[in-house]
Amino acid sequence: LYGFYQADSGQIEVDGxxxxxxxxxxxxxxxxxMVYQHFMLVENFTVLENVMLGAEGAQLISGSITKARKELxxxxxxxxxxxxxxxxxxxxxxxxxxxxxxxxALYRGAEILILDEPTGVLTPAEADHLFRILEQLKEQGKTIxxxxxxxxxxxxxTDNVSVMRQGEMxxxxxxxxxxxxxxxxxxVGRHVLLRVEKGEAKPGAVKLSVxxxxxxxxxxxxxxxxxSFDVRAGxxxxxxxxxxxxxxxxxxxxxxxxxxxxxxxxxxxxxxGVTGEADPFMLRKRGMAHVPEDRHHMGLVLQFEExxxxxxxxxxxxxxxxxxxxxxxxIRSDARDKIEKYxxxxxxxxxx
Numbered sequence: 019l020y021g022f023y024q025a026d027s028g029q030i031e032v033d034g035x036x037x038x039x040x041x042x043x044x045x046x047x048x049x050x051x052m053v054y055q056h057f058m059l060v061e062n063f064t065v066l067e068n069v070m071l072g073a074e075g076a077q078l079i080s081g082s083i084t085k086a087r088k089e090l091x092x093x094x095x096x097x098x099x100x101x102x103x104x105x106x107x108x109x110x111x112x113x114x115x116x117x118x119x120x121x122x123a124l125y126r127g128a129e130i131l132i133l134d135e136p137t138g139v140l141t142p143a144e145a146d147h148l149f150r151i152l153e154q155l156k157e158q159g160k161t162i163x164x165x166x167x168x169x170x171x172x173x174x175x176t177d178n179v180s181v182m183r184q185g186e187m188x189x190x191x192x193x194x195x196x197x198x199x200x201x202x203x204x205x206v207g208r209h210v211l212l213r214v215e216k217g218e219a220k221p222g223a224v225k226l227s228v229x230x231x232x233x234x235x236x237x238x239x240x241x242x243x244x245x246s247f248d249v250r251a252g253x254x255x256x257x258x259x260x261x262x263x264x265x266x267x268x269x270x271x272x273x274x275x276x277x278x279x280x281x282x283x284x285x286x287x288x289x290x291g292v293t294g295e296a297d298p299f300m301l302r303k304r305g306m307a308h309v310p311e312d313r314h315h316m317g318l319v320l321q322f323e324e325x326x327x328x329x330x331x332x333x334x335x336x337x338x339x340x341x342x343x344x345x346x347x348x349i350r351s352d353a354r355d356k357i358e359k360y361x362x363x364x365x366x367x368x369x370x
Contacts, residue, residue: 019050051124051126055138066083097120097155152175177192223250224248224284224287225249226248226283228245228247230245231292233270233278274300274301275308277294278293285305325349
């Protein structure tokens with residue numbers, strides 16, 4: 019719909035007329051705006067510079083800046099999207115960065131807004147504020163396509179809902195005439211129990227012990243202050259906190275990515291040296307894996323194929339090498355096995 023890919027068949031209509039969308043510029047010209055799950059912003063530019071980028075509108079940038087600043091102020095007031103126009107993007111929280119993405123689309127004259135998983139990086143309070151903005155945009159006559167798998171959001175903010183499963187549209191409902199139970203069943207293709215039924219936990223011995231852990235961030239600010247806890251075999255321990263309250267720094271220290279100031283971490287009763295000696299490679303060898311919160315920046319090499327990403331950090335293991343070279347066939351076979359076993363989407367692994 020936004021021109022990054024071209025359809026193999028079918029037709030797109032805007033205002034009842036068939037259109038061809040070969041590029042995002044085509045989509046923008048037709049009044050379609052896109053807000054991505056992973057923001058498309060230049061982090062060391064200001065809000066104003068990001069909104070203007072690619073839509074300067076004149077050869078002399080000074081005149082464009084004055085015009086853009088005036089229009090941006092109008093949009094902020096009209097849609098309750100207030101944000102400091104001269105703030106640097108990387109200094110803004112994610113909720114405000116998302117406002118900038120919406121402002122970018124509105125500045126280009128978007129009448130149709132597509133939002134891809136817009137609450138994936140937001141706190142519940144930020145998500146609720148986004149929904150209020152969307153309601154106001156709807157009242158102003160904008161058309162909004164909200165892509166989400168979160169049932170609460172569907173029921174709270176949409177008028178109609180269409181369900182896709184494995185690439186096919188399987189149902190369309192008026193939101194007021196459906197339920198979370200029906201939508202969940204349509205999404206996965208079978209009856210879904212919307213509560214977890216489990217018996218009492220039967221934890222075993224302590225596998226991971228954190229003792230008096232203190233961690234600072236890059237500015238030298240204490241983010242984790244004298245924290246202690248144990249995790250036992252056969253047990254799930256949850257750590258709750260709004261973003262920015264130290265949980266990321268704590269996990270990075272335990273995983274050997276960030277040095278702790280003080281404290282001890284024991285894995286199977288043996289220390290792992292979080293104040294200087296620990297490293298992720300050594301911890302992987304000892305059976306500890308780390309799944310980062312930001313999969314794009316820390317978890318994946320986006321230019322690599324799925325089978326190449328699947329062995330990162332384990333690429334020296336015997337099952338992935340053939341003498342001094344990587345065993346490419348073995349790596350792809352292993353990836354196919356994981357895709358099938360864990361129902362990884364999309365389910366196609368390159369064969370050759």
